[in-house]
Amino acid sequence: MFIGDVVGTPGLKMVDLWLKSFIKKHDVDFVVCNGENAHHGKGMSLEALNQLVAAGVNVVTGGNHTWSNFNFFDTLKTHPQVLRPLNYPKGTYGKGYGIYKLPNGLGDIAVVNLQGRTFMYSIDCPFRTADWVIKQIREQNKDSVKFIFVDFHAEATAEKIALGWYLDGRVSAVIGTHTHVQTADERILPKGTGYCSDAGMTGPHNSVIGMQIKSATDRMLYQTPHKYECAEDDVHFAAVLLSLDHSTGKTVGIERIFYPEYDRGVV
Amino acid sequence: MFIGDVVGTPGLKMVDLWLKSFIKKHDVDFVVCNGENAHHGKGMSLEALNQLVAAGVNVVTGGNHTWSNFNFFDTLKTHPQVLRPLNYPKGTYGKGYGIYKLPNGLGDIAVVNLQGRTFMYSIDCPFRTADWVIKQIREQNKDSVKFIFVDFHAEATAEKIALGWYLDGRVSAVIGTHTHVQTADERILPKGTGYCSDAGMTGPHNSVIGMQIKSATDRMLYQTPHKYECAEDDVHFAAVLLSLDHSTGKTVGIERIFYPEYDRGVV
Amino acid sequence: MFIGDVVGTPGLKMVDLWLKSFIKKHDVDFVVCNGENAHHGKGMSLEALNQLVAAGVNVVTGGNHTWSNFNFFDTLKTHPQVLRPLNYPKGTYGKGYGIYKLPNGLGDIAVVNLQGRTFMYSIDCPFRTADWVIKQIREQNKDSVKFIFVDFHAEATAEKIALGWYLDGRVSAVIGTHTHVQTADERILPKGTGYCSDAGMTGPHNSVIGMQIKSATDRMLYQTPHKYECAEDDVHFAAVLLSLDHSTGKTVGIERIFYPEYDRGVV
Amino acid sequence: MFIGDVVGTPGLKMVDLWLKSFIKKHDVDFVVCNGENAHHGKGMSLEALNQLVAAGVNVVTGGNHTWSNFNFFDTLKTHPQVLRPLNYPKGTYGKGYGIYKLPNGLGDIAVVNLQGRTFMYSIDCPFRTADWVIKQIREQNKDSVKFIFVDFHAEATAEKIALGWYLDGRVSAVIGTHTHVQTADERILPKGTGYCSDAGMTGPHNSVIGMQIKSATDRMLYQTPHKYECAEDDVHFAAVLLSLDHSTGKTVGIERIFYPEYDRGVV
């Protein structure tokens, strides 16, 4: 199961409240969660990380906001359950992938965090970095790693979809984050890779991607800085649920979760 | 009903094949369709416009690619059923909104086309332009216009959602286009405006947002120009269906359409 | 005389030390100075403004960093000698142009501050805003305003040069700021407008545009946030000196000032 | 001697007319010239390359527009005197540095072409690529290479200056291109590297960076595509002249050339 960007205290509370029952209900073996906005909407903190882990999250991935909280850097360097995008240049704190043991003798899963470049920072190529890391994983863990999961933190749909096709058949799934809007394009690509452009935001939806509506609108209206304030209301849980085949490592089922549903009336 | 970006000849054929039966099945009164990529994936043409109209589309909206085909400019200036984003600066060809008669004495509907600025061109403010056009419509068409529909062609989810909140209660619906990926956030905002960040792409999905996979991936791998070639396979129909209340002009039902469904296996 | 971006305390000290002697030596009637980086390299403050005025500056213009120091907003709203770019959207604090009395019965001078949009914020069109303000000034101050001076704060050379040509013959001079590098293209355009793409930086040049070298290089190497620290050494004074014709309002002489000169050796 | 971006046929003619006399007058040993706009203002061609070589140019460097003319790719792959930015990703056509014999037994010179990323394409890191190539050159050509010259094709002044400081003492000179405006910051950095942010444009200056004024202004006014048309009038020759010390490989003199001078009147 992959949980989209958890935003601020409201998002953390939602995970705390709902995750365990989801895990039980859907018999989930492993939970990855993007946490780049968990610390009051901007960056990560050790406290937020601990809350996510306590709630049942196995690995917390990051993104461009991973670097927003200078106090988190020590944890980033050493904590085994936290990742930042792998394709940040050499010399950056933290690690970009990890190999984790699954329960019930299911073998290991590699979790890879990558970040896009279109409309974002000029970091290393996510495509070539993906090639490198897959080779790395395959060579060093011949038999144990059964699954490779990729969180691709990116803005442009073209870049996300391109990476999905690029890795089709080579990884278990590529799920996007960063736009904070869940996309309806979850699918199994022809060679067996699960794909969804964005898992969406677990956090306050009475907001503009997690930020209070007035601050966000003022930024656009005046094009000047307005204080970031995390929103609070209308909290939803957004995630993507994957069924992976143990013998092939491929996705055999993919389903979006968005709870509770928005009001959609009747057509 | 609003149909997302129709891409190339495959998209046009799909509309031609399916639209009439959808209209019948769902008893649709009015069809708006974004056509900025209808002409071989880039821009519009009179021919494509005629095909869309013949298939049952009432109004064709545009976006940043509206200007890609110089040969279309004469049609853009004069054809009553084609729009381009209203907030392009004064002096730009074409018109950005229109008022159209609904069938069965349902009154008139105003269709407004706006474009975002984040990661796009520095055109006029979409928020202030929306204020202006709503005032315009209300003052000049006091009684006849029952509904206002907005196609917001934009890249950033924050800008799209901000406009949704900004116009909540003032227009019937704000539906986004441009990313070519349908989002799962269709909802009725608290004051009655229907909202969805992106209606998605009606066109070939064995592609990167409509473009052949290899060209798109090569652009990202090498950061050099590679010929745009429209993809051809796996054509899907993407749209958003709205039920509007005749007395209030508000949305009472919103539903995404994506046909046929992607392969999602079983979770 | 127009002084380029004054950066931090070192820049302020340089102005304090040298401006009065420059004014005397070159018999300068009026001094405009860009101060967007005067407050420790980021934004403005009342204290920095007072120092500039005490040193002989008549008007302090701004730019994108004007909004960096929230504490300055009250001064920005009320102080007659401080400007921010005029083409920020309606509702923004402060004013974008002013009319000032010249000494010795030379009449009035209008100072206009504009900002570019290429690679910067999506504010109002600088070209159309220039048209508007020139009309404004001409209509409301028929006889008194003899000169119009424009500080165009912009990144892209194309946008700067385009505005120079656009205003040629309609204003006394268009001088650019923001890149912090003085350009060697000072010239009198065919219809009499003085032009220079950038006046350069009055501040510490043992730096990357005013910032400490290591922080700046680290930002580029790692693409992560690194604290902004204002540099201190190798302070230079950068300005453009203009001779304007009293009867036509046009530029009859333009000269770059950069003091002291860099080390250039002997070719 | 390094000649800034040569634009179109007017630029080529200027080089043809003036270069040989400059070479003679200043006793120039080696001529590098940026040619990314030599082919009608966009890209390169074999014909333009031949004209530059015939006029006395030893090496032609490139930039983002190198890829604008598809017909040039064969020449780019094979011609020894043409370079493109070295830090384009692996797999890109052409080469990014070369080692050339100087006349009169002066040894060899390495010419390196790099491109910036701020406001440009997300290619490989220019700083790390510079480290790599310097090591390469030093290891493989221990004794013969006396000088290393870098053409840094970049938009942002911060990135250019940062590379200058980064390479100070390690290369003979870093000269910028791409903005088409000559900067007045030519200097010898403390450890002996010659530096200038931009060599400027050799081409028609009755233009917006080489493009006809009306097309350029229309693009900004309307934010829609307008045909690129190369300007023709007011051709100037822009270059940077360097004196290098044979024993240390460092710059001992740096001088801008801009011929003929602009009209500057008298202050």
Ligand SMILES: [Fe+2]
């Ligand atoms: Fe996020």
Ligand SMILES: [Fe+2]
């Ligand atoms: Fe993010």
Ligand SMILES: [Fe+2]
């Ligand atoms: Fe589109």
Ligand SMILES: [Fe+2]
């Ligand atoms: Fe678009």
Ligand SMILES: [Fe+2]
């Ligand atoms: Fe500045």
Ligand SMILES: [Fe+2]
């Ligand atoms: Fe600035």
Ligand SMILES: [Fe+2]
């Ligand atoms: Fe160029």
Ligand SMILES: [Fe+2]
């Ligand atoms: Fe260039």
